[in-house]
Amino acid sequence: MELKQTSDGMMNEVSENKTFKLKHPPGLYLLFFTEMWERFSYYGMRALLVMYLTTEFIRGGLGVDKASALHMYGSFTALVYLTPIAGGYISDRYIGQRKAITIGGIIIALGQFTLFSNQSMTTLYIGLALLILGNGFFKPNISTLVGHLYPEGDKRKDAAFTIFYMGINVGSFLAPLICGTLAENIMATKQAGEIMHYGFRYGFLAAGIGMVLGQILFNSLSDKYLGDIGKTAIGVNKNSKNKKSENKPLTKQEKNRTIVICILTAFVIVFWTGFEQAGSSLTVYTQEYINRSIGGWEVPVSWFQSLNPFFIVLFGIPVSKLWIKLACREKGDLSIPTKMALGMIMLGIGFLLMVCAVMQRGGNVSDTAVKANMLWLVGAYYLHTMGELCLSPVGLSMVSSLAPAKLASFLMGVWLCSQFVANEIAGIVAAYTETLGHLEIFAGIAAISIIIGLILLALNKKLVKMME
Numbered sequence: 001m002e003l004k005q006t007s008d009g010m011m012n013e014v015s016e017n018k019t020f021k022l023k024h025p026p027g028l029y030l031l032f033f034t035e036m037w038e039r040f041s042y043y044g045m046r047a048l049l050v051m052y053l054t055t056e057f058i059r060g061g062l063g064v065d066k067a068s069a070l071h072m073y074g075s076f077t078a079l080v081y082l083t084p085i086a087g088g089y090i091s092d093r094y095i096g097q098r099k100a101i102t103i104g105g106i107i108i109a110l111g112q113f114t115l116f117s118n119q120s121m122t123t124l125y126i127g128l129a130l131l132i133l134g135n136g137f138f139k140p141n142i143s144t145l146v147g148h149l150y151p152e153g154d155k156r157k158d159a160a161f162t163i164f165y166m167g168i169n170v171g172s173f174l175a176p177l178i179c180g181t182l183a184e185n186i187m188a189t190k191q192a193g194e195i196m197h198y199g200f201r202y203g204f205l206a207a208g209i210g211m212v213l214g215q216i217l218f219n220s221l222s223d224k225y226l227g228d229i230g231k232t233a234i235g236v237n238k239n240s241k242n243k244k245s246e247n248k249p250l251t252k253q254e255k256n257r258t259i260v261i262c263i264l265t266a267f268v269i270v271f272w273t274g275f276e277q278a279g280s281s282l283t284v285y286t287q288e289y290i291n292r293s294i295g296g297w298e299v300p301v302s303w304f305q306s307l308n309p310f311f312i313v314l315f316g317i318p319v320s321k322l323w324i325k326l327a328c329r330e331k332g333d334l335s336i337p338t339k340m341a342l343g344m345i346m347l348g349i350g351f352l353l354m355v356c357a358v359m360q361r362g363g364n365v366s367d368t369a370v371k372a373n374m375l376w377l378v379g380a381y382y383l384h385t386m387g388e389l390c391l392s393p394v395g396l397s398m399v400s401s402l403a404p405a406k407l408a409s410f411l412m413g414v415w416l417c418s419q420f421v422a423n424e425i426a427g428i429v430a431a432y433t434e435t436l437g438h439l440e441i442f443a444g445i446a447a448i449s450i451i452i453g454l455i456l457l458a459l460n461k462k463l464v465k466m467m468e
Helices: 016-021 026-054 066-080 083-117 121-148 157-186 200-226 240-246 252-279 281-289 301-327 336-360 374-402 405-434 438-458 460-467
Strands: 003-005 011-013 189-191 194-197
Touching: 026 066, 026 083, 026 121, 026 157, 026 200, 026 252, 026 281, 026 301, 066 121, 066 252, 066 281, 066 405, 083 121, 083 200, 083 405, 121 157, 121 374, 121 405, 157 200, 157 301, 157 374, 252 281, 252 301, 252 336, 252 374, 252 405, 252 438, 252 460, 281 301, 281 336, 281 374, 281 405, 281 438, 301 374, 336 374, 336 438, 336 460, 374 405, 405 438, 438 460
Parallel strands: none
Antiparallel strands: 003 011, 189 194
């Protein structure tokens, strides 16, 4: 098999069939662990944020009312996914992906250490602002680098993004367990088994340390395993021939593919609106209305947010192998819109299980002594996870495959922007659970998710044709 190296450091294989059989490049696993530590940092903080906001000041929190806290949570998680548009554009045109990842990592670590430094609303706003800014530089660029490891048309790419996605979720799984245990157990002050003062600050400290570890790993090994990939921005390319090519208008095919990316971005807003209830309305419901006792021991609320990444780590490789197996069929793999539609439908079915949990308690009763079985919640997280595996890594792979080279990180930012809109809506929806009730919210999300999934299935042929 003949291998040819392109100017950007990627390897193109002459034989497509042989390409398919090659192992993944070692750079994938460097990016896997770098993203793992960044997600450890983010999800460690996210698992504690709502509890930190709503817990009384004297007990280590900030004493914000629930509706305001849920709205603040939604706004923060929304803005985290807005800044990648700017970060992707800056890296594409000026500094390159590698520098952007380093800048973003440093800013994120500073944000976590700011949250650790002091218990006040001022410190909270400064820390969250730094996290939002840092994520804008980090998030779109590391995903783009994964795509750059593979030549165009490489059938391993969907599987590669699923493996990369497992890195995200190893960090997401460990973070609530470690940061939550620090806040609710090890660094908490207890009296007669009741928490008198939470150690939230130490959870933020652990999240910051995780980010630092990720940056040390990335900067010490990237030259060895990534070569020159991501070092140079398109906007500073010295090759006049390449620069002339990059300044050409988009072709009809590139325009159609860009339109498809934008259409699917709009569709997945519905998915993320429901999915992001995990850190808001589902957290509140878990704390108040789910029976968390196992043999006399009560499971910490934050631990339930590890269910989603646990299921991803458990099922990520089997799903990755499933996509490869389907790709080997005569009919080929399922189309991208089909996979995403299935993800939305599974999200809706997961919320139907939460409707069952509410009904087990007798509807929207406010008596916290009446609890629902935690298996409803576990089942919902499982279905949400399977839906996520059908949608999110496939979407990352799609953007890296379809986006024109000069817009690669920018369009990755656009894709992530769906989560900006979704998280803002999710915060508003979660706040309404205080007035409308959990039954209405969970049932509404279930119905809308399933309907939108069916609509996307109906549009499948048209979108596939535009993707060419």
